[in-house]
Amino acid sequence: MGDVRPLKKKGPDRALPPPKPVALELAAPKPKPRPKPRPAPPPAAPARLVLPPPELEHGKATGIDRRSSDRLRRGRLPIDGRLDLHGMTQAAAAVRLEEFLARAQSAGKRCVLVITGKGLAGGGILREQVPRWLNHSPNRGRVLAFDYAQAQHGGMGALYVLLKRRRDA
Secondary structure, three states: OOOOOOOOOOOOOOOOOOOOOOOOOOOOOOOOOOOOOOOOOOOOOOOOOOOOOOOOEOOEOOOOOHHHHHHHHOOOOOOOEEEEOOOOOHHHHHHHHHHHHHHHHHOOOOEEEEEOOOOHHHOOHHHHHHHHHHHOOOHHHOEEEEEEOOHHHOHHHEEEEEEOOOOOO
């Protein structure tokens, strides 16, 4: 600061007010604005959400390609096994169907014929119940598709049932 010189004054002498004493206060830091609360994320889905397979109907095959579906409907797939439910009660037929499908799948069979009969005047109980049984566990886990059989295999009184391939663990 040794080489600093005062400025030349122009005009009358003006007295400047004395400087105000500066109070040394520790200023409190300004509070940071709070971030806006984020909306809660949607609940996480379970690691494995297992949905039931879609319900099967005559001629509506969702798990197979069109060519296989057409071959099933037209009776062009080789029939690997037959089950005749004629004359059985509903309870006996349901048990027999479940056992038959389990054995057929474990033996590697793909297409089986289930004969229900047409019933009197086309209203057979087993004919109505077998498609329902095919849609219930454990049968639904074994079945890919089903459809009415061709006339030479029983027509409306029989079903072609396409089984899933056996999975070896």
